[in-house]
Amino acid sequence: MLNNFKDFKIPRYEQVRWHIQTLLTESKWDENTPLPTEQEFADKYKVSVGTVRKAVEKLVEEGILIKQQGKGTFLKRPDFESSLLRFFKFRDKDAGYGTPTGVIKKIMVIDGIADINKKLNIGKNKALIYIERMRMVEDKVLLSEKIWLPKSRYEAFATLDPEDFENLLYPFYYKKCGQFVSSAVETLFFITDYKDPYLGNSEQESLVKVCRVAKNLEGEPIEYRESYGLAEKFSYEINII
CATH class of the missing domain: 3.40.1410.10 (Chorismate lyase-like)
Known part of the structure; x- marks a missing residue:
């Protein structure tokens, strides 16, 4: 899934971040539906859970995702x-x-x-x-x-x-x-x-x-x-x- 980045020196977590953001855009993700778990993303992209966690944290910092304790990670709609x-x-x-x-x-x-x-x-x-x-x-x-x-x-x-x-x-x-x-x-x-x-x-x-x-x-x-x-x-x- 990350092969399109093989010719570029881009950190793996940035590659995963890009793919998750593309998923949110192309799938018209509902902000009331939680994203797959970090383990599911790790299996999907064949990377470590730590790599996925860093990618998700980056998207949270950018205001694209929000984590809700006990519920999961969601697309964030700014107010x-x-x-x-x-x-x-x-x-x-x-x-x-x-x-x-x-x-x-x-x-x-x-x-x-x-x-x-x-x-x-x-x-x-x-x-x-x-x-x-x-x-x-x-x-x-x-x-x-x-x-x-x-x-x-x-x-x-x-x-x-x-x-x-x-x-x-x-x-x-x-x-x-x-x-x-x-x-x-x-x-x-x-x-x-x-x-x-x-x-x-x-x-x-x-x-x-x-x-x-x-x-x-x-x-x-x-x-x-x-x-x-x-x-x-x-x-x-x-x-x-």
Whole structure:
């Protein structure tokens, strides 16, 4: 199974790590299903259990796998839903922080946009799925989002209506199209002179714009998203220990 690396001086545990990651990607592994045991992987790849353990620990360090005591090792789904909430917060009625509800307002197939397609690492003329979405708390719009997806990866979305979508998008991407978001890079800006139809702001009000490129297990971009929120609702908090 590791013969394709025979001409390269790559440590055995790195070879095993690569094969496990490929297995997760190609088999569309369910994050609720435990991976084979280290002994099973050792038998499969004809290596020692110690080699497999080192490969698995590397994948855990990279945030791809998670070990659960007494249950096994699982594919890890990062908690992207809490990401933007560390920046934008509404108090709920009990003085806690409310959980937003996602509302899809628009979905359509559009022609490629050179700048967006470049971010998604696809040809400039490749078609896109375009989505407009609101994140709401207690009937108030917290975030307005524009989302672009490569149509070639999300063919099933081309025939969906807004009401067909679930509240959480990333699990829905995986369920409908087999696209697993493993990591993301976010960039934050403060902007003016932009009036958002869902936030109901004036052009004089400052907004926070968060640009996100989400990637799959292989590090390929599979979503580009722009999230907009009122600057007055923005907060930043970090604990430095």
